[in-house]
Structure formats: C-alpha cells, structure tokens
Amino acid sequence: MATIKPRHPADLGLGGLEALAEFVAPTAPITVAVLPRRLDNLGFVSMSDRVASNDVEADYRARCEEIAAELRQRPYIDEVTVACTETHTCSHCGLRWEELTADEAADDSTNQDEHSVEGEPVCCCEAIDAFRTERGIPALQRDGAA
Ligand SMILES: [Zn+2]
Structure with a gap:
C-alpha cells in the first residue's frame, strides 16, 4: 500500500x-x-x-x-507499507488454492475437459464440482463415476 x-x-x-x-x-x-x-x-x-x-x-x-x-x-x-493477504487454501482438500488461467483452460494438456474455464480450481475434484455447480457448468466426468 x-x-x-x-x-x-x-x-x-x-x-x-x-x-x-x-x-x-x-x-x-x-x-x-x-x-x-x-x-x-x-x-x-x-x-x-x-x-x-x-x-x-x-x-x-x-x-x-x-x-x-x-x-x-x-x-x-x-x-x-507491505501487506500480505492470507494464502488461500482449498476448504475441501487443504491444498494451496490455484486456478486455471484462460490459456490453461483452453489447453487440453492442462484443462480437465472441454468445459474447463478460466478460474477453475485445480487441486481436487470436490473444488471443481463446487465451482461448476455454482456456475451451471456441466460436471466433471470421472472414470467410473456416473
Ligand atoms: Zn481442493
């Protein structure tokens, strides 16, 4: 600041x-x-x-x-003055919160599937599901999951 x-x-x-x-x-x-x-x-x-x-x-x-x-x-x-905001961690898995960038969301090697968008969390399926439910994005299809 x-x-x-x-x-x-x-x-x-x-x-x-x-x-x-x-x-x-x-x-x-x-x-x-x-x-x-x-x-x-x-x-x-x-x-x-x-x-x-x-x-x-x-x-x-x-x-x-x-x-x-x-x-x-x-x-x-x-x-x-230097002010650091707290590090954000995922409430589902406890890992450091990271999100896809627009480039990563568009890249098949880094995104989850074709529905991935910028800002989608990367740490765990629970966080991705919550993110997608909130935005009305089709849920992640997991192997073996219905
Ligand atoms: Zn997580």
Whole structure:
C-alpha cells in the first residue's frame, strides 16, 4: 500500500499543466494498492508459481519489499507499507488454492475437459464440482463415476 502526497500536477499524470498550475493539493490522503506481478512472469514463458519458486510466499513478500523500496525513493510517495493477504487454501482438500488461467483452460494438456474455464480450481475434484455447480457448468466426468 502506498500513500501518495503529490506535489506537482505531473505526479498525478496531469502533465501539460505546468504553465498554468504549479501545485496539487489533495483533499485526503491518496492510498493505492500496488500488486506484484506473478512470480512466473518472465515475459516469454509461463509456468506455475510452484515451479518458479520453492517458497512462493517468501518470494512474493521479497518482491513486495522490492517494490516498496523502489516506491519509497519517489519524492511524492509519503508512506509505503507491505501487506500480505492470507494464502488461500482449498476448504475441501487443504491444498494451496490455484486456478486455471484462460490459456490453461483452453489447453487440453492442462484443462480437465472441454468445459474447463478460466478460474477453475485445480487441486481436487470436490473444488471443481463446487465451482461448476455454482456456475451451471456441466460436471466433471470421472472414470467410473456416473
Ligand atoms: Zn481442493
């Protein structure tokens, strides 16, 4: 979370006003949430966080601290704090919650079947069933299951 104290119009993206305006006076603190890029974002190849890192949580925190350190150097940033939301785990199997991306859902090697959509959980059949029931998507056909 970064609290911005803009000094000049350009700090807020209001460039081009330099001739007319010299100062910006926010009426209240402006706080923005800066979210890290996914760890697997190497620009050219995509893999799951688990493959990209042995300690996903620590690596995300390190990346957030890196972002915070960068932001603290900006003159118009007043305050920066790093806040980590709790890791989401599946209520059915207890594994870390992961979802299919749009690409994975469209890819036969990573999706469950042709009904898989972006956001579908990947950890267990119970989670997939719940997800699909909620959205009216045809249930996963399992081997031997009716
Ligand atoms: Zn699960």
